[in-house]
Amino acid sequence: MNSMDSSLKVEIGSYNSGNIPPLMHEIRHALRNLLDNDETTTIDLRGLPMAPGEQQQLLDILGKGEVSVQLDALGKSEITESSYAGVWLIIHYNNNKEVMGKFIEITRMPAILKTRTADMEESLAALQVKLEEV
Amino acid sequence: MNHDKPLGQALREQGVSRRGFLKFCATTASLMALPPSMVPAIAKALESARRPSVIWLSFQECTGCTESLTRSHAPTLEGLIFDNISLDYHHTLQAASGDAAEAAREAAMEENKGKYLLVVDGSIPLGNPGYSTIAGISNLEMLKEVAEHAAAIIAVGTCAAYGGLPHAKPNPTGAVSVEEIIKDKPIVNVPGCPPIPVVITGVLAHFLTFGKLPELDHLRRPLAFYGNNIHDRCYRRPFYDKGLFANTFDDEGARKGWCLFKLGCKGPVTYNACATIKWNDGTSFPIEAGHGCLGCSEPNFWDMGGFYNALSESTMDLSRTAAVGIAVGAAAGAASGLLNRRKKSKAEAAHETVTVKDLQREEKS
Amino acid sequence: MNSAEFLLWVRGPGLNIAMVIFIIGMLIRLLEIFMLGRKQNLAELRGNGISAGLRTIFTRSTPADKNSMRRSMFTFVAGYGFHIGLFVVIFLLMPHIQLIQSLLGFGWPALPTPVVDLFTVIALISLMALLWRRLTHPVVRYLSTPQDYLVWAATFLPLLTGYMSYHHLWFPYSWLLGMHILSVEFLLILFPFTKLTHAFTLFISRWYTGMMAGEKGVAS
Known part of the structure; x- marks a missing residue:
């Protein structure tokens, strides 16, 4: 049994596709661009070939910052600012808690958090109705 | 099914908020392998997109492609995409059967003539029409009939796209792909055994969003996924x-x-x-x-x-070929060598020694 | 015919046809040479022919003296660059070794792909330089026959298509790989019937020259 255990040992974490450094550079450039030109960048993590464990490595490097928001629309979404201000991690889940999308957004405030004008207009009307009821 | 309501409105009526819609657009962009910068354009297109009618035909297949698609449990994003197309015929998934099912197909074809999307999984046998039939209609006949007024065809799975397993040697049923039969319609191949579910829905999402088919490679596969x-x-x-x-x-x-x-x-x-x-x-x-x-x-x-x-x-078995080559080559080489030797010894035998007499004779003449 | 069908053909029937022609052709060539036979040497041996033959195989690979080397520096460098490059590419690239192993049942370690890539570039540049010389040097140009250009192209194409496949240049990889294998098949078929046979006969003739000289007790 013991010999079998050792023969089945798989070394995890030794993979390195070399994709993390260029990605970190991309984030740095995006942050520079945000500062200089006020331009937002979004990176879709699904389109990048990652070795097992590499995505976790990347998230560990980015770390957790002060802000953590949970959104409840079409399933949960987790939006957290990394330890680097302006670098946000956005994970969209569906109602079954399956990951639907993973993005890194370099922005002052992720677009999905901002309240939409149309929503505010509808709210205004709704408030009006509520006040009239009262 | 109401096909006339724009998607944005339909989603809001289902209780999807604007943030939910944006999330839907972001994940749809990701699904279509489009850059996140395309999200506003996708949002705009999806807001006014209309639900297409889809007819799904299954021929010589194992239902693995449908399994691949439906194994991602509803209501996933894939589910949402499916909620927003009108799947009017799919004989594995639909409740109706027999005549009622075929009637639904004919009704959808009539109602959406020239606008419906045809999805095919499985290859089509040309050997004998009886190898695979649905409601007594041969696959070839049904494909031709439904394809005639389709806006476009999506061949899902390697069988529909390239013949797949039924087409493998020796191809007992004479199986062929959709594109070998239908020549006058836009066709997208979404091969794989099965294809990745989000790739299937990604192509559908592309059609839903932009009303046209994505960019294809030389084997008619969407470049976004097969590039x-x-x-x-x-x-x-x-x-x-x-x-x-x-x-x-x-x-x-x-x-x-x-x-x-x-x-x-x-x-x-x-x-x-x-x-x-x-x-x-x-x-x-x-x-x-x-x-x-x-x-x-x-x-x-x-x-x-x-x-x-x-x-x-x-x-193929190259070693056997090489062995045959060596045997034949050795025999042919040896034969040729022997022939050359024979020629040489013949020449030697025919060789006449020049005598002093011969030389004198030459001098005289 | 799509790329998959093309690839299937070149990896299957194409490769087998080329291999059979190559093996049969080369065996006929070599056996004809070996079976020529020689008259018995009645003279007393003045040295060991075998060791002299072996020595000559190697000594002929280096230039005879500094002077002739200086005069033919270009041919020396380009010729060696091309031949060494070709050797490395054919015998030390892993997919090639894998093919040889499937054929012979044994293989050997491969070089890292970027190293082989470097040798490919060396071989390609050398070949182009040699063609340029063939076209511009009046004497070499006069001596060149159509076969020389054919053989040059047959050698250049596998290297070029191999390089293009590895770097995915201009065409889809499946087509490039198919073209690469097809070009090798073309080379294999031409091999027995052109001066490409020198890859085999070169060492035989060096051996023969060395042995003859050795038995006579003179340097070759």
């Missing part, structure tokens, strides 16, 4: 470049996750999105699980010379 080969996007690629290979499935190289080329991986000639999108909601893909790529999204993958033979090896 790169597995090998180039594989996280084990650095091992290939370093010359580190697994020689068996249980040696040191296999345990360290080295390149599987020698074990028959067809990644270098296989165009698919497995290495990036991966399977089971992005968990893993065959190479990550330690097995080489079979090349299932390529034509004739079943006949590519053995799943466990390296790509650079011959698809």
